Amino acid sequence: MDELEEQIEIYESIIETNYEYWITENQLDIEKEDFRLKVDLTYRMRFQTFPVGDIDLEIRMDEICDEVGEAFLAQEASKQATVEADELRERFLKSVEIFLRQKSRAYEQRYPQNRRLKRKDISTIQRIDFITDVIDDKNSYVQIFDEMVEEGYFRLVEPGGHSKHDIFHVVEV
Structure with missing residues (x-):
């Protein structure tokens, strides 16, 4: 060789x-x-x-x-x-829609109130999804929410006395 x-x-x-x-x-x-x-x-x-x-x-x-x-x-x-982050964002948006639907039924809300939520509602949605094992990280939705506010998916309608009381309108995409 x-x-x-x-x-x-x-x-x-x-x-x-x-x-x-x-x-x-x-x-x-x-x-x-x-x-x-x-x-x-x-x-x-x-x-x-x-x-x-x-x-x-x-x-x-x-x-x-x-x-x-x-x-x-x-x-x-x-x-x-990237794939996991996209899936988590989709899961977050679905959870927000479910929350808004349930809230509008419970309080008999009509548009535009049925498309609004407080920042603290995001924590509630997050807590529910974490407890029911839908998400793994108990702080993941807050970060996604902040990113989506910057991207225009949520619009600040009325600032509250504390940031957790800020009211946001969910922009329909």
């Missing part, structure tokens, strides 16, 4: 081992060729040479594979966090 074939074999072995470690074990939906392509491009950009043919192949390839694997893992974690 000549030196080039030996380096190709080492290269393939390193790619296979790192693909198994970073992608397969973490159950990421990434093809082996995509992993290989990213490793190759990163290697060539950093060291200005092809992996096969480089005398420092083994040392450098492991470093690059780890870097690429960590990047794919971080990217997947970021996607997952």
